[in-house]
Amino acid sequence: MEADRLNSPSTSVITFEVLGHQLQFSQDPNSKHLGTTVWDTSMVFAKFLEKNCRKGRFCPSKLKGKRVIELGAGCGVAGFGMALLGCDVVSTDQIEVVPLLRRNVERNTSWIMQMNSNADSFGSIKVAELDWGNEDHIKAVAPPFDYIIGTDVVYAEHLVEPLLQTIIALSGPKTTIMLGHEIRSTSVHEQMLQTWKNFFDVKIVPKAKMDSKYQHPSIQLFIMGLKPPVVTAENAISTEKPENVARGIDEVEVEPSKTDQDKEHDHGSNSLVDDLPSTRLPDGKLSEWEARRYGSMAARLLREVKIT
Numbered sequence: 001m002e003a004d005r006l007n008s009p010s011t012s013v014i015t016f017e018v019l020g021h022q023l024q025f026s027q028d029p030n031s032k033h034l035g036t037t038v039w040d041t042s043m044v045f046a047k048f049l050e051k052n053c054r055k056g057r058f059c060p061s062k063l064k065g066k067r068v069i070e071l072g073a074g075c076g077v078a079g080f081g082m083a084l085l086g087c088d089v090v091s092t093d094q095i096e097v098v099p100l101l102r103r104n105v106e107r108n109t110s111w112i113m114q115m116n117s118n119a120d121s122f123g124s125i126k127v128a129e130l131d132w133g134n135e136d137h138i139k140a141v142a143p144p145f146d147y148i149i150g151t152d153v154v155y156a157e158h159l160v161e162p163l164l165q166t167i168i169a170l171s172g173p174k175t176t177i178m179l180g181h182e183i184r185s186t187s188v189h190e191q192m193l194q195t196w197k198n199f200f201d202v203k204i205v206p207k208a209k210m211d212s213k214y215q216h217p218s219i220q221l222f223i224m225g226l227k228p229p230v231v232t233a234e235n236a237i238s239t240e241k242p243e244n245v246a247r248g249i250d251e252v253e254v255e256p257s258k259t260d261q262d263k264e265h266d267h268g269s270n271s272l273v274d275d276l277p278s279t280r281l282p283d284g285k286l287s288e289w290e291a292r293r294y295g296s297m298a299a300r301l302l303r304e305v306k307i308t
């Protein structure tokens, strides 16, 4: 397992090259919080943008000035992908994560502005506290947004509903939602997907559209739009399924979400690791730090990423 990892317990800075920029993200190996680590899906997401930014909806001319909010941003990698393509990004997380997130945002923004001749295409990125479901936090960021993004934000079942309610509260009729997810638990994945399908038109990005190195069978990217009629925060928890009306979210060719049979084929139980909190190393000992990273199967594909 060691050799498969992107991070090590002593890793405090990840250097990540994306869209022609050499970014550096500080981590806090001593923190107990999940948000103080760069998670693999965030890099898969940023590299997906890089691969698809020459034409179509992700080219800088289309994205310039678009308002983006990143939920559960952690170290802020995915938001930087959007900001580098010209978007004005609000990168959000829980209060405990905000200081490190702010440090990463300030450091990389100043690096981009100082060192790169093509800084013109950079939009902006700012940091805000946003605890999912907190109405004051939601109001303070001034919704609706053009894009709502998040990577690796659903790792336990209890997160599905507050995240859904927050996404709905931040959305308008034209909002596009882009989420990345690494499958670690079939039950969390199933609940998440069923909830998304009830409220959104869900498209899964095919692997061929992802960067050839920054992808993994366990990592999925979703591009979604709210199904009209617009669902409000008040009725978001209703189990009733809204009317299914297709929306125009197809500029990047994406796959419709799959049948259960397809999913079985793509993500058979052998390809999944267990739910993060219950994961154990063979000798049964697992430090806090190890527990947080053990699920990152995708790290084996990302091991060439330079770590300083």
Ligand SMILES: C[S@@+](CC[C@H](N)C(=O)[O-])C[C@H]1O[C@@H](n2cnc3c(N)ncnc32)[C@H](O)[C@@H]1O
Residues within 6 Å of the ligand: 034, 035, 036, 037, 038, 039, 040, 041, 042, 071, 072, 073, 074, 075, 076, 077, 093, 094, 097, 130, 131, 132, 150, 151, 152, 153, 155, 159, 162
């Ligand atoms: C596994 S980390 C992923 C971090 C980052 N998106 C990445 O991919 O590197 C999950 C993130 O979700 C955030 N999160 C979890 N529950 C949250 C909540 N209720 N409100 C806001 N953020 C939350 C955590 O603080 C953490 O940053």
